[in-house]
Amino acid sequence: MAESFDAGTRERVQKLALMRCNAGPRDKGAWETRLKEELTALIQYIQLNKETDMDWFTIEPRNGGLGWAGKCWYIHNLIKYEFDFQFEIPATYPLTAPEIELPELEGKTAKMYRGGKICLTIHFKPLWAKNSPHFGIAHALCLGLAPWLAAEVPYMVEAGVIAPKV
Amino acid sequence: RKGALGKLGSRSRMEAPELSIERNTPGSGGGGSINRAVELTGDLRRLQESVEQLDAGQLQTNVQQLALSVQSITDKLQATLSLLCAAPAAPAPNSSAGTAVPGQVSATSTPAGVAVRSRINKMSAEVVDSNPYSRLMALQRMGIVKDYERIRDKTVAIVGMGGVGSVAAEMLTRCGIGRLLMYDYDKVELANMNRLFFRPEQCGMTKTDAAAQTLSGINPDVELESYTMNITTVQGFEAFMASLVDATTGQSRVDLVLSCVDNFEARITINQVCLELEQVWMESGVSEDAVSGHIQLLIPGETACFSCVPPLVVASGIDERTLKREGVCAASLPTTMGITAGLLVQNALKHMLDFGHVSRYLGYNALKDFFPTMEIKPNVTCSNSHCVALQGVVMLRKQTPEAVAAARAKLEEELRVEAEVPVHDTNDWGIQVMPEPAETSSIPQGDSSTEKGMGQQLAAGLEFSMPAQQAVSAATLQAEGVGEIETGVDDLMAQLSALNRK
Numbered sequence: 191m192a193e194s195f196d197a198g199t200r201e202r203v204q205k206l207a208l209m210r211c212n213a214g215p216r217d218k219g220a221w222e223t224r225l226k227e228e229l230t231a232l233i234q235y236i237q238l239n240k241e242t243d244m245d246w247f248t249i250e251p252r253n254g255g256l257g258w259a260g261k262c263w264y265i266h267n268l269i270k271y272e273f274d275f276q277f278e279i280p281a282t283y284p285l286t287a288p289e290i291e292l293p294e295l296e297g298k299t300a301k302m303y304r305g306g307k308i309c310l311t312i313h314f315k316p317l318w319a320k321n322s323p324h325f326g327i328a329h330a331l332c333l334g335l336a337p338w339l340a341a342e343v344p345y346m347v348e349a350g351v352i353a354p355k356v
Numbered sequence: 357r358k359g360a361l362g363k364l365g366s367r368s369r370m371e372a373p374e375l376s377i378e379r380n381t382p383g384s385g386g387g388g389s390i391n392r393a394v395e396l397t398g399d400l401r402r403l404q405e406s407v408e409q410l411d412a413g414q415l416q417t418n419v420q421q422l423a424l425s426v427q428s429i430t431d432k433l434q435a436t437l438s439l440l441c442a443a444p445a446a447p448a449p450n451s452s453a454g455t456a457v458p459g460q461v462s463a464t465s466t467p468a469g470v471a472v473r474s475r476i477n478k479m480s481a482e483v484v485d486s487n488p489y490s491r492l493m494a495l496q497r498m499g500i501v502k503d504y505e506r507i508r509d510k511t512v513a514i515v516g517m518g519g520v521g522s523v524a525a526e527m528l529t530r531c532g533i534g535r536l537l538m539y540d541y542d543k544v545e546l547a548n549m550n551r552l553f554f555r556p557e558q559c560g561m562t563k564t565d566a567a568a569q570t571l572s573g574i575n576p577d578v579e580l581e582s583y584t585m586n587i588t589t590v591q592g593f594e595a596f597m598a599s600l601v602d603a604t605t606g607q608s609r610v611d612l613v614l615s616c617v618d619n620f621e622a623r624i625t626i627n628q629v630c631l632e633l634e635q636v637w638m639e640s641g642v643s644e645d646a647v648s649g650h651i652q653l654l655i656p657g658e659t660a661c662f663s664c665v666p667p668l669v670v671a672s673g674i675d676e677r678t679l680k681r682e683g684v685c686a687a688s689l690p691t692t693m694g695i696t697a698g699l700l701v702q703n704a705l706k707h708m709l710d711f712g713h714v715s716r717y718l719g720y721n722a723l724k725d726f727f728p729t730m731e732i733k734p735n736v737t738c739s740n741s742h743c744v745a746l747q748g749v750v751m752l753r754k755q756t757p758e759a760v761a762a763a764r765a766k767l768e769e770e771l772r773v774e775a776e777v778p779v780h781d782t783n784d785w786g787i788q789v790m791p792e793p794a795e796t797s798s799i800p801q802g803d804s805s806t807e808k809g810m811g812q813q814l815a816a817g818l819e820f821s822m823p824a825q826q827a828v829s830a831a832t833l834q835a836e837g838v839g840e841i842e843t844g845v846d847d848l849m850a851q852l853s854a855l856n857r858k
Contacts, residue, residue: 204836207836207837207838207839208828208832208833208836208837208838209837209838210833210837210838215590216590216593222845223841225845226841226843226844226845226848227838227841229845229848229849229851229852230838230841230843230848231838232852233848233851233852233855236852236855236856237855240855248855248856249852249856250849250852250853250856251849251852255845256590260856278589278590279590280588280589280590280621280625281588281589281590281592281593281594281625281628282588282593282621282624282625282628285624285663285739286588286620286621286624286625287621289621300685304542315620319666321828324828324833324837
């Protein structure tokens with residue numbers, strides 16, 4: 191995972207709307223504005239994916255946007271592998287990025303921490319820090335989860351530790 | 357009583373360990389009973405592990421029978437212990453503020469350390485073999501510390517009970533600290549055995565429980581509070597803050613917070629909590645390559661906060677592509693961690709007991725044996741509004757007549773101590789020391805002055821190291837930022853839901 195983001199990812203992330211409101215879940219009033227921005231950006235991201243035939247996740251807020259969950263999938267050798275994912279918004283968001291978890295894959299790859307938290311590439315956190323607070327959930331998915339799936343799913347398939355959901 | 361567990365369902369895969377509880381036969385002596393007590397604790401733990409392997413179907417019945425057995429064993433254990441000590445060994449208070457792990461039989465026994473000595477109410481300086489504080493109290497006679505016993509009134513919170521935190525906790529315990537609050541959500545694993553403190557038989561226990569067990573045995577005079585929780589979530593943040601605060605006064609009830617965590621998110625969380633509580637804290641860290649460490653003292657408003665100085669990779673504009681690192685596991689050495697913990701606790705003791713010089717920053721480079729020190733002043737343009745506000749407050753506080761008088765008195769005292777011995781008998785060249793000019797305002801670190809028009813003037817030959825260009829300029833934000841949003845939150849959530857279904 192020492193290589194930087196591939197051209198496709200870089201091109202995609204530039205199309206995502208940047209967040210304008212610097213507010214975290216503990217900033218009572220402003221959080222609602224930020225939440226609206228996050229939802230808008232996510233809606234735009236998903237619509238873009240569908241238009242370009244690159245739809246790869248669904249997501250829903252929980253608990254007023256303090257937590258999020260959804261499904262993501264990756265197609266390897268014409269077979270689709272789907273996983274549940276979830277994460278909580280940290281108290282010091284957006285300075286700190288959310289930690290995305292895929293609990294069903296815990297233990298199947300070394301690139302994962304306890305609880306199924308995916309290990310992001312060495313590039314993710316510095317990029318987030320540079321752009322904070324203007325990166326949001328859409329960016330975390332695009333720069334964090336997507337590259338992780340692209341790297342780990344083929345590896346896990348070869349290793350025989352995952353099977354497609356029938 | 358053998359066979360107490362024999363009735364458990366035959367479908368279970370558990371092998372009931374034999375538990376025979378002997379009476380204290382005359383002549384077996386106190387040592388034998390202590391060993392028995394330790395063995396029983398071990399058995400209890402093995403029982404717990406066995407229970408976790410039971411069939412789900414039988415679990416309910418087994419749990420009930422087990423709880424009964426555990427209760428009777430605990431009673432006998434306490435009876436045995438109370439025969440030995442004047443005061444019965446109190447199990448470490450366990451106030452978990454996080455969610456309980458489902459399926460774990462917490463039953464009636466939290467792992468308690470077996471106290472080998474009874475509690476001591478007042479520290480004695482008596483030099484006898486049986487006084488655990490004799491060598492510490494001797495610091496007074498050595499003229500190093502005044503009134504060492506003040507340490508019994510101190511409360512320290514240690515966040516992160518890993519390689520550095522657990523060692524720091526042990527050191528403070530052995531020093532006789534009054535109260536320790538320990539925070540960690542992790543469990544002890546074999547991979548932790550390359551570091552000090554935790555033992556293989558504690559694998560599977562939460563780090564806080566294991567630490568409480570060990571520490572209560574070492575020094576029963578220390579009040580221990582364990583918190584098995586993740587402080588970075590919104591819920592955890594609030595719980596963490598609440599645990600540090602005295603409910604009646606609303607002020608912090610700890611003298612010091614020690615950050616012994618291993619990630620940026622947790623440090624930022626601690627930074628935020630300490631700024632909001634105006635709590636002095638110390639941060640420690642060990643590098644991923646295990647050959648360097650550092651400690652820092654952070655006084656809200658007076659020193660830099662953790663957000664004042666951005667991470668190196670952001671400030672120096674290093675392209676993250678140049679970072680090369682395969683694999684996800686950091687290296688660690690017990691030596692580096694022990695040294696870092698030692699530096700941390702040493703600094704903490706000096707701060708709490710007011711002796712020696714408290715370093716604001718102390719680094720350790722193991723390869724060269726290099727120990728750099730420095731002071732980092734707060735950033736007047738820190739991105740954290742609490743920090744900036746506190747800088748103003750602290751500055752005003754220093755300017756009150758009382759503060760100025762106190763500062764002058766301290767300086768005079770230091771000069772008096774220095775002046776007691778003349779440094780030079782002669783002064784052939786007539787060298788004189790001129791008084792220093794008055795201090796001007798601090799120069800901020802990492803200030804993008806050209807962007808923000810702060811107008812900070814630098815002396816010739818100096819320049820700011822932070823790149824003037826922020827990654828996301830106002831223009832970019834205008835062009836690529838999400839626009840004005842008219843729709844309400846609920847409508848947006850509904851839209852998102854609709855997309856998920858298509």
